Amino acid sequence: DAKTTQPTSMDCAEGRAANLPCNHSTISGNEYVYWYRQIHSQGPQYIIHGLKNNETNEMASLIITEDRKSSTLILPHATLRDTAVYYCIVYSLGKSTFGDGTTLTVKP
Amino acid sequence: NAGVTQTPKFQVLKTGQSMTLQCAQDMNHEYMSWYRQDPGMGLRLIHYSVGAGITDQGEVPNGYNVSRSTTEDFPLRLLSAAPSQTSVYFCASSQGQGLSYEQYFGPGTRLTVT
Numbered sequence: 001d002a003k004t005t006q007p008t009s010m011d012c013a014e015g016r017a018a019n020l021p022c023n024h025s026t027i028s029g030n031e032y033v034y035w036y037r038q039i040h041s042q043g044p045q046y047i048i049h050g051l052k053n054n055e056t057n058e059m060a061s062l063i064i065t066e067d068r069k070s071s072t073l074i075l076p077h078a079t080l081r082d083t084a085v086y087y088c089i090v091y092s093l094g095k096s097t098f099g100d101g102t103t104l105t106v107k108p
Numbered sequence: 109n110a111g112v113t114q115t116p117k118f119q120v121l122k123t124g125q126s127m128t129l130q131c132a133q134d135m136n137h138e139y140m141s142w143y144r145q146d147p148g149m150g151l152r153l154i155h156y157s158v159g160a161g162i163t164d165q166g167e168v169p170n171g172y173n174v175s176r177s178t179t180e181d182f183p184l185r186l187l188s189a190a191p192s193q194t195s196v197y198f199c200a201s202s203q204g205q206g207l208s209y210e211q212y213f214g215p216g217t218r219l220t221v222t
Contacts, residue, residue: 032209034209034210034211036211041196041216042215042216043112043198043200043213043214043215043216044151044198044200044211044213045213046210046211046212049209049210085150087150087151091209093158095141095153095156095164095166096141096153096211097153097167098143098150098151098152098153099150100149100150101150
């Protein structure tokens with residue numbers, strides 16, 4: 001199963017873009033990259049996913065490198081409410097592996 | 109739609125007791141999963157199911173059993189509770205292969221084993 005590696009923590013100034021990196025060097029061709037976030041002790045919340053093309057939705061953008069070995073989640077204008085733990089996971093056939101995620105702290 | 113529901117929200121067990129954590133979804137999702145989250149750590153997959161009658165083990169299956177007799181329900185059974193099973197348990201569901209794999213998570217069950 002593909003594993004992901006993320007920095008333990010990051011800070012970002014309110015209103016600035018937050019760029020969260022993820023390494024998934026062992027990903028295989030049919031595995032998707034998914035991003036979730038968890039605020040306090042709530043259940044994780046879906047943000048965005050992709051296979052090989054860059055994706056954008058109302059919450060974020062996802063940039064996947066051409067070799068698919070890494071990706072970056074971009075929150076274009078971070079707010080204090082974006083403070084959370086962000087998880088990058090690789091998903092295939094009902095099975096996903098969460099790492100320990102990146103704790104993003106957005107500061108005023 | 110209620111989404112993914114979990115009961116109970118909180119539970120305290122004594123070592124050696126058994127219990128079942130309930131999970132139900134009303135979105136007709138094929139895939140369902142159970143995760144546990146220990147303090148300060150990420151989620152670890154316990155068991156998952158890709159459809160009624162089909163289950164498989166995740167990363168940390170020991171001490172837990174599951175069954176999937178209907179599409180809606182995916183209960184998790186603790187056979188003989190141990191303090192190491194103190195954790196927050198999350199159930200999740202997603203549509204299934206070839207469709208969206210976005211997982212919807214329940215609110216969690218906070219379990220303490222003394």
